[in-house]
Amino acid sequence: MVARRADSKNVGSAPRTRARGGVRSDRSLEGSVDVKIGVIGTGNMGRTFGLLWASSGHDVLFGSRDRAKAEAVAAKHERARAGDFDDAAAIGDVILYTVRGVLPSTLLRAPQALAGKVVIDCNNRDFDSRIDRPTPEVSLAERLAADVPQAKIVTAFQTIPHVVAELGRDKLAPQRISVFLCSDDAAAKATVKGLADELGFVGIDSSELKRARLLEAVGDFIRLHIGARRHGLFTSLSIQPVQR
Helix, strand or coil: CEEEECCCCCCCCCCCEECHHHCEECCCCCCCCCCCEEEECCCHHHHHHHHHHHHCCCCEEEECCCHHHHHHHHCCCCCEEEECHHHHHHHCCEEEECCCCCCHHHHCCCHHHHCCCEEEECCCCCCCCCCCCCCCCCCHHHHHHHHCCCCEEEECCCCCCHHHHCCCHHHHHHHCCEEEEEECCHHHHHHHHHHHHCCCCEEEECCCHHHHHHHHHHHHHHHHHHCCCCCCCCEEEECCCCCC
């Protein structure tokens, strides 16, 4: 495992394609599949990843409690639309769930809309560098899975600060930054790996959903280096084979 700062300078380039409608895309055609993406929440993670996937050729709907906030984000890209949380849950083949600490059964009027869909949990638990915390007995992703058991939960992007993702594929791809993926559904995990890879990351299969408990601890480790160790937001992890 390599802890590093993601280089914010231009370190190389990667193949680029054009998405439908003439929108410039950072996505390689190889292994890419167009999916509709519903983003539940318009904070840093939801806004950043939703707009990146829109630029990569996907149709994206941003859902927010405040319709005006969703409209402000959606206005940044012609492939993006705005609605409320339930609109995002209903339209997406893939759902990015960014509302930490609130389960779908509480957040949505119709949580059953998530049944059969790939739901990405990118949330981290609360963090305080002054407190030593054990690995959680139950992860946030597992709580999500228990709340909507018919959904295909994939935990991913917990170790990626939004400002790192904003660097774009050209700068990220040469750095081979890892996105760790945990899920009990192999096909759902492969879908999210594709979405991570097309943004310039390297999706890493990190086993079943219960391993998300370890990822939450890794998220704490990243935030320790971001804050207490003063490495800044451009901090990342990579797992790569050692050349022999």
